[in-house]
Amino acid sequence: MMRRLLRSAAVILATALMPVALAAQEARDAPEATQSAPAAAEAAAPTTADTPDTPGAEAPPTAAESKPEKEESAPETIVASLSQNRVSITASFDGSEILIFGAVKRERPAPDGPLHVIITVSGPSMPTTVRRKERVAGIWVNTDAVEIDAAPSFYAVSTTAPLPEILSEVSDLRHRISIERAIRSVGAPATITDSPAFTEALIRIREKQDLYALLENSTTLLDDALFRTEIALPANLVEGNYTTRIYLLRGGRVVEESDTTIFVSKVGVERWIFNLAHEQPLIYGLLSLFIAIAAGWGASAVFRYMRF
Amino acid sequence: MQIYLPIAEVSVNAFVLLGLGGIVGILSGMFGVGGGFLITPLLFFIGIPPAVAVATGTNQIVASSFSGLLAHLKRKTVDLRMGTVLLAGGLVGAALGVQVFAMLREMGQVDLLVKLCYVVFLGIIGALMFIESLRALRRSRTPGRSAPRRQRTWVHALPLKMKFRTSGLYISAIPPAIVGMMVGVLAAVMGVGGGFIMVPAMIYVLGMPTKVVVGTSLFQIIFVTAFTTLMHAVTNYTVDMALAALLLVGGVIGAQVGTRIGIKMKAEQLRILLALLVLVVCGKLALELLLEPSELYSIGPVGQ
Numbered sequence: 001m002m003r004r005l006l007r008s009a010a011v012i013l014a015t016a017l018m019p020v021a022l023a024a025q026e027a028r029d030a031p032e033a034t035q036s037a038p039a040a041a042e043a044a045a046p047t048t049a050d051t052p053d054t055p056g057a058e059a060p061p062t063a064a065e066s067k068p069e070k071e072e073s074a075p076e077t078i079v080a081s082l083s084q085n086r087v088s089i090t091a092s093f094d095g096s097e098i099l100i101f102g103a104v105k106r107e108r109p110a111p112d113g114p115l116h117v118i119i120t121v122s123g124p125s126m127p128t129t130v131r132r133k134e135r136v137a138g139i140w141v142n143t144d145a146v147e148i149d150a151a152p153s154f155y156a157v158s159t160t161a162p163l164p165e166i167l168s169e170v171s172d173l174r175h176r177i178s179i180e181r182a183i184r185s186v187g188a189p190a191t192i193t194d195s196p197a198f199t200e201a202l203i204r205i206r207e208k209q210d211l212y213a214l215l216e217n218s219t220t221l222l223d224d225a226l227f228r229t230e231i232a233l234p235a236n237l238v239e240g241n242y243t244t245r246i247y248l249l250r251g252g253r254v255v256e257e258s259d260t261t262i263f264v265s266k267v268g269v270e271r272w273i274f275n276l277a278h279e280q281p282l283i284y285g286l287l288s289l290f291i292a293i294a295a296g297w298g299a300s301a302v303f304r305y306m307r308f
Numbered sequence: 309m310q311i312y313l314p315i316a317e318v319s320v321n322a323f324v325l326l327g328l329g330g331i332v333g334i335l336s337g338m339f340g341v342g343g344g345f346l347i348t349p350l351l352f353f354i355g356i357p358p359a360v361a362v363a364t365g366t367n368q369i370v371a372s373s374f375s376g377l378l379a380h381l382k383r384k385t386v387d388l389r390m391g392t393v394l395l396a397g398g399l400v401g402a403a404l405g406v407q408v409f410a411m412l413r414e415m416g417q418v419d420l421l422v423k424l425c426y427v428v429f430l431g432i433i434g435a436l437m438f439i440e441s442l443r444a445l446r447r448s449r450t451p452g453r454s455a456p457r458r459q460r461t462w463v464h465a466l467p468l469k470m471k472f473r474t475s476g477l478y479i480s481a482i483p484p485a486i487v488g489m490m491v492g493v494l495a496a497v498m499g500v501g502g503g504f505i506m507v508p509a510m511i512y513v514l515g516m517p518t519k520v521v522v523g524t525s526l527f528q529i530i531f532v533t534a535f536t537t538l539m540h541a542v543t544n545y546t547v548d549m550a551l552a553a554l555l556l557v558g559g560v561i562g563a564q565v566g567t568r569i570g571i572k573m574k575a576e577q578l579r580i581l582l583a584l585l586v587l588v589v590c591g592k593l594a595l596e597l598l599l600e601p602s603e604l605y606s607i608g609p610v611g612q
Contacts, residue, residue, distance in 0.1 A: 091550070093312040094319055129608045139597040141420050142606070201605030235310065235319030236355075269550075270314040277315055277545050285541030288367050288549050289534050292556055296374030299560030304382070 076115075077105045078258040080246050085260065087233060087242075088267040095235040098262065100158075100244060101228035110224060116159070116166040116249040117219050117227045118177055121262070123154030123211075124240030125184075130198040144191070146198040150184040153238040155206075158215040158229040168252030175254055177247065179203055179212050210234040239265055315548035316360040322554055324354060329368060329555035333562020336369070336503075337376040338570040339522065339582045344369050344533070345426065345504055345589055347555070356551065363540035363547045364555070366533040371556035372563040373526045373533065379567040380523030387474035387520050391527035393481050394488035394506070398532050401492020406539075409497050423593055425497065430590035433508050437583035440512070445576040475516045475524075484514055488528065495532050503529050504586055511579070518575035 080102025087096050100119050128151045134143040159166065163178060176182050185199050192198075206212040211234065219229040227246075242262040247254050266274055277284045312319045328350055332343035344365055351361035380386050470481045487509045495502035503525050510521045541547040570578060 089312055091311055092309075094310045131606050131608065133601060133604045133606075135600070139420075140599075140601055198605065201603075202607060205603065205605065205607055235312065236317065238317055266314060270312060273314040273549050277541070277547065277549070281542045281545060282538070284549070285538040285547060288541060288547050288552055289370060289537055291549070291553060292367055292371035292537075293374050295553075295556045295560045296371045296376075296563070297378060299375045299564055300378035303379070303564040 075106065075108065075111060076248055076256050078246050078248060078256055079103050079105050080258060080260065082244065082260060082262065085262050087237070087262060087264040089237065089239065089265065089270055090267055091269055093235060093237075093270075095237070096233045098231050098233060098244075099228065100231065100246070101226075102246065103227070104225050104248060104256075111250065113250045115221065115224045116161055117221050118160075118163075118167065118247040118249060119158045119219055119227075119229050119231070120177060120182075120243075120245045120247075121154070121156045121231050121233075122152045122182060122243050122245070123238060123264075124242075125150040125152045127151075128202065130202050132198065132201070144198075146185070146192060146195055148183060148185045148199065148202060151202060152182055153240070154211050154233070154242065155179055155182050156213045156215060156231045158218045158231060160217065160219045160221045160227070162216045163214065166249050166252065171249070171252060171254050175247065175257070179214060209236065211236070233264075237264060311550065311554070313356075313360075313548050313551045315546065316356050316364075316551055318355055318357070320354055320356070325551065325554040326558040328354075329372075329558025330562040331558075332368070332555075333372040333375070333559035333564075334566035334569070335562075335585065336372040336526075336559070337379065337563040337566025337568075338573075339503075339507065339566075339578065339585070343372065343503075343559075345430070346585075349589070349592075356548075359544060359546045360548050360551070363537065363544060364551045366536045366540065367547055367552040368555040368559050369533045370530055370537060371552075372559035373530045375560040375563040376567050377523060377526040377530060379564060380526060383523075383571070384474070385519050386523035386527055387472055387516070388524075388527065389470070390472045390475055390477075390484060390510075390514075390516070390520075391524045393470070393484045394491075394524070394528045395531050397485035397488025397490075398492035398495070398502075398528055399535070401489035401494075402496045402532060402535060403492075404489070405493040405496025408493060422497065423597060425494070427590055427594045427597065429494070429505060430586050430593070433505060434583050434586035434590055436512070437508055437579055438587065441576050441579035441583060445580060472516075475514075475520050477514070477516065479514065487513055491528075492532065495536070502532060504582075507582070518579060522570065 080100065083099035083101075084096075087098075098121065100121075104115070128148045129145055130148060131142040131145045133140045135141075136143065157163065157177065157179060167177060172178050172181050176184075180199065180203070183199055183202065185195065203212055210232070213231075215229075215231070219227055221227045233242075242264055243259055244262060245257060245259045248256040265271070276287075309322045310319045311322045311325075328347065332347045332350070335346065336343045347365045347368060348361050351365060352358060356364075377386065469478060471478050487506070491502040491506050491509065494505055506525045506528065507521055510516045510525065511518060516524070537547060
């Protein structure tokens with residue numbers, strides 16, 4: 001925590017040396033991000049005051065002040081759309097491709113520096129347990145377990161360039177963009193000293209199942225204005241609301257973001273079976289047994305008729 | 309042809325499921341085992357979540373067992389009286405087993421215990437059956453051909469004697485009830501119908517003729533697995549009807565074929581094949597426990 005705070009403070013100090021607009025942007029982002037961000041902003045206040053000859057040194061703007069100022073002068077906004085915002089899981093569902101595209105709208109000429117786009121699609125988050133096996137008395141047994149507080153069931157990150165080059169550590173912390181940050185793991189039991197290994201294992205396993213993906217360079221950006229990417233949703237998809245987030249980045253910092261939701265739901269027979277199983281479990285169970293018995297009897301009758 | 313399973317929430321090839329059901333159905337008809345100890349690991353292998361695989365497996369066993377039972381009923385190779393006694397014991401055992409399972413779950417490590425149970429029971433039963441049937445096979449080849457199969461043991465000295473005409477037995481009802489109960493406990497703990505324990509127990513402990521054993525075992529399995537399916541559907545919502553339907557189409561056909569194969573084969577051959585099958589599954593599970601897995605970590609839902 002302490003190291004994280006110091007690092008944040010250092011970055012905010014650097015921010016103060018940059019044009020005021022960007023500093024305001026950084027401060028605006030602060031309250032909605034991690035718990036450490038407001039603390040970092042506070043920590044930054046005395047530090048900047050100590051350096052009188054900094055151009056933007058009139059104390060960093062607080063979140064409350066900066067917000068209205070930001071709204072009237074948003075330099076770049078996102079206009080985006082999806083090829084489909086509803087994915088229907090039918091009996092023959094075999095995965096789906098989502099095309100995400102859009103444009104950057106500007107009211108004045110673009111600021112300097114290259115523009116980058118990151119697009120993420122994230123499935124519903126749920127708590128997950130990761131277990132590790134160890135050899136005990138010659139056999140492999142699950143020994144340690146870490147509960148991950150929230151891990152998205154699906155997570156894809158598509159970027160215009162390698163992620164570390166376009167996204168700073170601090171912005172990643174605030175916006176939870178990279179796969180590692182999208183997984184929230186707070187408390188591991190005190191007995192486990194290497195809890196990051198569990199998060200890594202979760203990512204590794206889900207990447208193998210095509211549930212997590214980091215797709216660097218797969219977003220195309222034309223003329224710093226038009227962007228598009230395709231994200232493949234695998235067949236082993238879980239129902240729920242999938243959030244698509246689009247981030248515009250300059251100099252490692254998020255300058256604008258926008259989100260939309262993709263609704264993934266079962267339809268038809270799939271929906272009916274799922275609902276029945278959860279709402280009328282007894283009837284569902286009996287119906288399953290009835291089907292089983294009927295099929296058993298049917299096969300027997302057919303074979304008898306055919307006189308095998 | 310890919311098909312999305314509504315409860316398991318995965319997409320699998322429909323023909324793979326049909327084939328799987330078919331193979332397990334054949335074994336079920338031939339040996340009188342429900343096939344739970346085969347189908348559940350096979351479902352894991354094709355990527356069905358364990359909870360769904362266990363629950364849906366039991367539903368599929370109901371279907372293939374019923375199909376097999378009808379074929380046996382027609383041939384009068386089911387001892388209904390014996391089956392009822394076994395079943396009565398079995399239901400008591402299953403109720404006990406559910407309690408034991410809950411207790412073990414609280415203590416943790418239930419997965420490991422189930423696997424160890426499998427290895428130990430499958431290993432012992434498989435080895436015993438294999439040796440015995442090998443001996444029987446050799447004996448039947450020698451010209452003398454006198455097989456003094458039924459010895460008088462403690463089983464015959466107990467009170468409450470009943471006539472089991474189909475089995476040609478006149479023994480006390482206590483041993484079958486105890487056998488049924490023990491199988492019931494194991495069935496609930498291990499999540500299987502218990503046929504692979506029941507069949508050898510009937511042959512070696514009760515001294516029932518092999519031909520009758522298969523049908524009788526199927527009769528008992530249907531009720532135990534039907535009960536388990538309902539429990540899973542009501543408490544865990546993990547029975548996948550679409551998955552079960554695909555499995556059982558293959559399963560019921562397989563069971564019919566299996567029954568016909570079983571009738572054409574000699575009892576000793578049947579037993580030796582079942583013994584081999586049990587040993588193979590046991591070996592595979594043992595290796596899983598002994599060899600270092602390629603992925604040490606596993607993901608599961610919270611609270612299990």
